[in-house]
Amino acid sequence: MKKYKLALVGATGLVGIKARQVLEEFNLPISEYAFFCSSKSAGTKINFMGKEYIVRELKEDSFDEGFDYAIFSAGGETSKKFSPIAASKGCIVVDNSSAFRMDPDVPLVVPEVNMKAAFKNKGIIANPNCSTIQAVIPLKALDEKYHIKRVVYSTYQAVSGAGKGGVDDFTNTQKGLEPKKFPYPIFNNCLPHIDVFMENGYTKEEIKMINETRKILERPDLKVTATTVRVPVLNSHSESINVEFENKFDLKDVFSTLQNYPGIIVEDNPSENIYPLATHASEHNEVFVGRIRRDESVDSGLNLWVVADNIRKGAATNAIQIVQKLIENDN
């Protein structure tokens, strides 16, 4: 089997640290790894697969080394500047920032949902927003069978989604210290405010969920609305998803459709208090779906409770799975 060269950009951030762990677990046919970061963290020594690496500053000539794949998790500005450079040198970039997600030339990919789009990449593949990734997997499973008419999202998002600053705020505001990342203490509070506010009163996170859901499901006119909320949970996002379908459904069929779909674990046994939980989903790569029940307020409605590790499946794992599938397709 062919061996590849992979670069991880943003190797010292929360997602970068998790990506290193997931790369070790996946053990892809990669002969050479390289780790990049900003000048600030350059020189950091890391241990990866039993070997010591030095994380180097990302520079314009970094991709002259001839990488096959690069995973970017270093923020929008770094992606905007360096992804096209990497792509121009024949490296396929899986970009975790929001920089290219809505670019019509860039596929926005969740492997379980639309891997076909990734194979048509022009050098850059966008990794969707964490809260969108976990939602579209069960939605795709159900859209194929019952055709979705409308989706109402309400999210319960973990602080790790805001990076190390979010995690620090969680710890510090517990001790009564002032918040630095969020505008208010996240401890003992729910903040209906993720990313910046737009002119129409929505947050950018809400607009991302709406637009990215449409693009990934290839349903550009799908009716979607969202309220995204930060909750005092360290890791794993939870989501209350209300779905209306065009077609009638049998609830048992919904269960088996979800159970048989790749990447989903159904946890739904109310009599035994079995339902998805943030603390249980953390450190797993799957999306957990439960509280599956008919919504009687519309003809063909369904309520779901969907939980996933936002740093794994919502970021690092999804990007690495894309690379994995590209490699499989190349062999």
Added chain:
Amino acid sequence: MKKYKLALVGATGLVGIKARQVLEEFNLPISEYAFFCSSKSAGTKINFMGKEYIVRELKEDSFDEGFDYAIFSAGGETSKKFSPIAASKGCIVVDNSSAFRMDPDVPLVVPEVNMKAAFKNKGIIANPNCSTIQAVIPLKALDEKYHIKRVVYSTYQAVSGAGKGGVDDFTNTQKGLEPKKFPYPIFNNCLPHIDVFMENGYTKEEIKMINETRKILERPDLKVTATTVRVPVLNSHSESINVEFENKFDLKDVFSTLQNYPGIIVEDNPSENIYPLATHASEHNEVFVGRIRRDESVDSGLNLWVVADNIRKGAATNAIQIVQKLIENDN
């Protein structure tokens, strides 16, 4: 002005303690207060309005003392047994349990919404579920103008809603101790499970929200669905409410309708990070409404973020406001 005798049943629980505080603040024309509890807490000495009282065990002859009003916050079983006894002796009971809420002979009352129903009481008036009270106030304001078609609730409910056991779990699971009230640690978690599960997969809390919303709004066929979730917040429930109306609306008109409705404080200025928060709503008697924005996924849709102190407006304050209005009407 006439003076009244009032009994507080369940005076030592979380709601009872808050009811004593709210009664002091409201300073109603009451000449005589009495405080009752179970045999377990009987004998507890409390200070109320500068005077020491002994909390007495509630007995079948307790209402022989001739009370005008009683507020019950001692659980469903106590209410079922003692409310009819109190009512039979001419005392008007405001019952905070779920025992009588759906009884067609018992008005279910939020003073800002349907006080008229309270005036037709037959001795017992039910205080609605906490999560319903805060939702129906803005919904009533809007239903009057635009006629609601459908409501989708997703709640973010504080541990105080589960009483002292919930608060203890919050504190103890933070320290790594085992939960006692909830099936899983509430610290660092969101539990999509409030009250018991029903046969249809819904929790009793969800069914309460659906049925009580219909009864209070006098819209028995209103389309409502709910997902109710416990979050690691000590006090004040937050709610993501998605509403679809029959009539078109102007968003400015929605703002002014809510601003002018009694009991509502609109907090909505995204550019200044102004939106309702659990920590800000606590210790207030009003319902805070924000994140008011058009939902473009239906013809006439609206998203709201609604927060209130579940022990005050969701329980103690609402009950005391009912008594206050009954007294005003009697004079």
